[in-house]
Amino acid sequence: MNIDEAREKLIVALDVESTEQALDLVEQLKPWAGMFKVGMQLFYSQGPAVIKDICRQGVKVFLDLKLHDIPNTVAQAVRVLTRLGVTMFNVHAAGGRAMMRAALESCGEESTALGIPRPLVVAVTVLTSIDQLAFNRELGLSGPVLDRVVAWALLAKECGLDGVVASAQEAAAIRQSCGPDFLIITPGIRPAGAAGGDQKRIVTPAGALAAGASRLVVGRPIIGAPEPVKAARAILSEMVVVVASSM
Numbered sequence: 001m002n003i004d005e006a007r008e009k010l011i012v013a014l015d016v017e018s019t020e021q022a023l024d025l026v027e028q029l030k031p032w033a034g035m036f037k038v039g040m041q042l043f044y045s046q047g048p049a050v051i052k053d054i055c056r057q058g059v060k061v062f063l064d065l066k067l068h069d070i071p072n073t074v075a076q077a078v079r080v081l082t083r084l085g086v087t088m089f090n091v092h093a094a095g096g097r098a099m100m101r102a103a104l105e106s107c108g109e110e111s112t113a114l115g116i117p118r119p120l121v122v123a124v125t126v127l128t129s130i131d132q133l134a135f136n137r138e139l140g141l142s143g144p145v146l147d148r149v150v151a152w153a154l155l156a157k158e159c160g161l162d163g164v165v166a167s168a169q170e171a172a173a174i175r176q177s178c179g180p181d182f183l184i185i186t187p188g189i190r191p192a193g194a195a196g197g198d199q200k201r202i203v204t205p206a207g208a209l210a211a212g213a214s215r216l217v218v219g220r221p222i223i224g225a226p227e228p229v230k231a232a233r234a235i236l237s238e239m240v241v242v243v244a245s246s247m
């Protein structure tokens with residue numbers, strides 16, 4: 001994999017509170033990242049205007065609001081967010097078939113009406129902060145996390161979604177079940193020796209790519225580093241050594 005391919009696969013999470021902080025990170029990191037993720041902290045603090053501000057920098061945005069509600073409510077929210085011009089957004093697979101289908105249909109209709117490309121729609125499976133013990137004991141769900149993730153990935157695929165968000169620990173199994181074109185977006189990425197923090201199902205950048213991840217979401221290891229550009233470049237260097245045959 002060359003540096004441009006690696007860069008395209010790196011999504012930097014803009015987990016900051018102000019537009020100024022977000023735009024500063026975008027300015028520094030846009031030569032080194034293929035997409036920037038706006039999550040709840042930045043969106044709830046700055047509102048939809050921050051998406052427009054970031055898009056104006058000529059970069060792609062993944063809006064990570066993890067929509068999860070009844071189908072009609074999600075469909076109406078998706079109609080509005082499609083107007084923001086994001087490249088990708090997500091819903092929770094746990095919202096079920098009707099909700100995922102409603103989200104996809106709504107963004108398809110709205111983007112056609114606006115004459116813009118349809119955003120990619122991906123489904124969050126089991127959060128990467130949940131380990132096997134919490135999955136069984138706290139959430140009260142039976143069986144291995146892996147089985148639930150693959151089952152939700154198959155449901156998302158059946159609904160026509162473009163992919164899923166999952167730990168790279170499940171990437172190989174999802175790839176095998178859902179095929180080569182299904183997007184597998186993997187947060188919980190930690191370079192060797194980096195602090196895991198609240199993340200439980202973590203994988204290194206090279207490990208995630210080798211397992212079949214399509215794109216890697218990285219937040220604190222880059223934006224919390226003393227030199228974010230240096231941290232991003234170190235992650236890209238690790239990614240480029242993964243041989244194409246293992247992906």
Ligand SMILES: O=c1ccn([C@@H]2O[C@H](COP(=O)(O)O)[C@@H](O)[C@H]2O)c(=O)[nH]1
Pocket residue numbers: 013015039124126127128129165166187188189199217218219220221
């Ligand atoms: O299962 C999930 C879904 C989303 N995320 C988001 O990704 C980033 C990860 O940030 P780090 O600082 O690299 O841990 C963060 O914005 C989460 O909201 C996730 O971690 N796991």
